[in-house]
Amino acid sequence: MTETLILTWKDRMRIERAVWTLDSYLRNLPRKSRIAKRRELRVNLRAASADVGVNEALRRLGNIRTMAAEYLVTEYGGPGPSWIVTTYFLFAAFYFMIWFENARIDAFKAGAIAANPHLTGTFHFTGVAYVFTNDVFIFTNGKVSEVGGTLLPLVYLCIFALAVLVGRLWRAIPAVRQRSLGAING
Numbered sequence: 001m002t003e004t005l006i007l008t009w010k011d012r013m014r015i016e017r018a019v020w021t022l023d024s025y026l027r028n029l030p031r032k033s034r035i036a037k038r039r040e041l042r043v044n045l046r047a048a049s050a051d052v053g054v055n056e057a058l059r060r061l062g063n064i065r066t067m068a069a070e071y072l073v074t075e076y077g078g079p080g081p082s083w084i085v086t087t088y089f090l091f092a093a094f095y096f097m098i099w100f101e102n103a104r105i106d107a108f109k110a111g112a113i114a115a116n117p118h119l120t121g122t123f124h125f126t127g128v129a130y131v132f133t134n135d136v137f138i139f140t141n142g143k144v145s146e147v148g149g150t151l152l153p154l155v156y157l158c159i160f161a162l163a164v165l166v167g168r169l170w171r172a173i174p175a176v177r178q179r180s181l182g183a184i185n186g
Contacts, residue, residue, distance in 0.1 A: 086167030
């Protein structure tokens with residue numbers, strides 16, 4: 001007759017830590033799939049802990065990161081989509097393009113004022129084809145105001161397309177289809 005061990009609150013917290021660590025690695029999976037995997041792991045760890053103890057159950061579990069990677073490969077056939085990487089890429093790309101445009105404009109203004117500190121007149125600064133619009137600078141006794149210098153739609157399109165590629169967002173489409181089919185059939 002086997003003796004079952006009673007789990008203390010500390011043991012339960014160690015199990016929950018393993019469960020939520022797995023969940024953090026599975027953040028790219030659909031919500032229902034993550035919930036099912038959390039529940040399965042929690043039930044299995046509690047059952048194993050009752051038989052062999054928490055230390056042994058957690059040791060036998062193995063590397064949680066490797067287990068999560070295997071779940072992702074099973075679900076998507078490779079690394080899944082990453083919304084976090086996509087978001088970081090979008091912010092970095094837009095920040096760079098805005099910085100680049102501001103550096104370009106500031107260089108023109110600084111050069112014009114360095115050539116003539118009391119410059120007065122209207123100047124047109126040609127933009128970069130398909131990237132930036134043309135700028136108009138109005139100088140009045142060394143003070144400047146500007147119009148233009150924005151990103152063109154092609155830049156937005158390219159940044160979003162690259163973000164989809166970098167974040168592997170196309171891999172989310174089959175998951176969305178499967179979930180909608182499951183909702184219809186189930």
